[in-house]
Amino acid sequence: MNNSTVTELCFLHTNLLEEDIKRIKELVANLPLIADLNKANVFVDCPTKEGKHAIVVAEAAPSTTKSNYKKSVVGKFAYEAFEPAVFYTLRTGKPMFLNRAVTQEGKTVDQSVVPIKGADDRVLGALIMEKDISEHLQRQQKMEALSEATEALSGILMGLAENRPIIPEMLEESIFFLEQDGKLLYCNPSGTNLIQEIDEDGSWIGKSLVSYFPVIEAILKASDELIVQEVKLLNKVFQVKKIELRQQEKMTGTFVIFKNITELREKERELIVKSVAIREIHHRVKNNLQTVASLLRLQMRRGLPEESKVHFVESLNRITSIASVYEIILSGSSVDDVDLFKLIEKIGNTLILEAEHENKKISITYSGAHSQIQSNKAVSVALVVNELIQNCVKHAFKAIHHGKIEVFFHQIDDQMEIQVIDNGEGYSPKSKSSLGLDIVKMMIEHDLSGCFLIEKAETGTIATVKFPLTRGEVQL
The missing domain is CATH 3.30.565.10 (Histidine kinase-like ATPase, C-terminal domain)
Structure with missing residues (x-):
């Protein structure tokens, strides 16, 4: 692990002092040993200056087992929506063990998080360990009736289950489901209302979501499977979440969620x-x-x-x-x-x-x-x-x-x-x-x-x- 990278990321994105960064670098020097000993990927996340997100300043993959990640995540931001255990530890200074999480590459892992503390018991960052449990979950899933479960879940998601009100229909967030080619397959009533603010026609099925909201084109084209970003749209501020769904390394669709945070x-x-x-x-x-x-x-x-x-x-x-x-x-x-x-x-x-x-x-x-x-x-x-x-x-x-x-x-x-x-x-x-x-x-x-x-x-x-x-x- 390059200590100069740790220093550069900390100075650029965090409010850590020089003595705090020195403490982080001392820990980073031992990350490979920690990764090998636990047969897990380990990371160091530090809160950003604004306190809304965290930045990955260091990582280590185990040489004793297969890594959970194909690409490096150093320098990438971690969002609370996808890393609740990390932000809980950063805010409270308390550890979290064996918390179920999804990696930025879509793998399910058992995640344990402990705080990194400096002088005066201040929380400087979080040490994160992730163990792949994908195979374990797959063995469990094979014991279930996958076809029936998939059909039932699809019916609930699309609102076709006996025409009864379902959760997506009652959410204030605008939810869109896109096919592999980016065409709209589903949106809840809140999403329909948002589209109608731009196009009163309302015939959105099969159309491109980007044609309605060009500002999200870069988000949809980004290679990251999980993205949270703020955009300005219709004189309002929205938090946009993109979640790509994959099966056997192949993308099957994308969820895009708009949350109006203008008032916030x-x-x-x-x-x-x-x-x-x-x-x-x-x-x-x-x-x-x-x-x-x-x-x-x-x-x-x-x-x-x-x-x-x-x-x-x-x-x-x-x-x-x-x-x-x-x-x-x-x-x-x-x-x-x-x-x-x-x-x-x-x-x-x-x-x-x-x-x-x-x-x-x-x-x-x-x-x-x-x-x-x-x-x-x-x-x-x-x-x-x-x-x-x-x-x-x-x-x-x-x-x-x-x-x-x-x-x-x-x-x-x-x-x-x-x-x-x-x-x-x-x-x-x-x-x-x-x-x-x-x-x-x-x-x-x-x-x-x-x-x-x-x-x-x-x-x-x-x-x-x-x-x-x-x-x-x-x-x-």
Whole structure:
């Protein structure tokens, strides 16, 4: 397997990072061994940038048995309609075993799929194994009355079974069945209505489907037996599926299915417009906050009374903490969600860097998952974390100039808990309440519907914050 092909396909069609592609390439190097050991074809599929399809970036055929494929499928797209198990694994990160599937060359296989995961348990792609069970199925079919079954199924398909309503007649999709030469043999009522929008005559039997819909000519001529493609037709958007039927390597007919997805695409377009608008709002809020921060820094450079300087610094830190929320949103792919780990890390590192300017040697560590929280909650969390870490820097190490701060955060069901622990002088309940702690209590109780506890530890102080990720009561 050519690793340069894997890299090129991943960069061209996916959102995978360089470290993700390296992980994929390490796995691809072992594909031939996996194929030989299992006597099966194996593939690596990765989700495309749009997330609608997947791209086959690597494959390996077994040398220990006959391959299921005559042609390479590397670089071809996989569609959810034909690969439901693959897309289930890509979305959920869960494996699927011995799922019945049909290959792109029309063979029936037992398909097993396991997720390929990278850092932070992210799903990078899917490892797929396919074993040919065509002979097994043929042995089963020989035991059935094939002629009677075929006649009955044909009658149901064509709607000739005692003139009763059947499934194709009730479907909203337009279904066409073409003979080997591409002439129309059958279409359901929805298909007839679609044809009549072009030709009111309605005598479609024996005519070419391409004569009505020239836009699908390339789809019908394509050598692939299974194709899903979008086309624009009659000022609408249709998803067109082509399914070729084969018997003993000979094509016996073709199903063409039109599904009107105009409304779906319009809703997607509206969502994209709204997403762009939201990101633009976040961008402007971030710029405005940075402008306010710049004004405060300018005032500080021009000179301040010593007793006022600390208040300006605290206000500046609060503003930059809120701005961090919008910077992280704009740097990620989500429209309105914030990575909690990145947010806390950014705020903490900024405060510790300022402490170094005051000749304090304080180290800080973070422990927690990359949980996503909504931006409105993230603003409150940013202010809370800013005040707690700033409180450590300012008060815990007042008499000493070195120390350690640990920030722990973890999610239990719908509850998020954040702890800020220092090894400084230790909190005294008799201490005078500060503006910072008042801000923490107000944010936790009113904005996050949570609770706050600060207490003296054996060495230093432990501040604990708990709040629900969705609106509701906090579990103490």
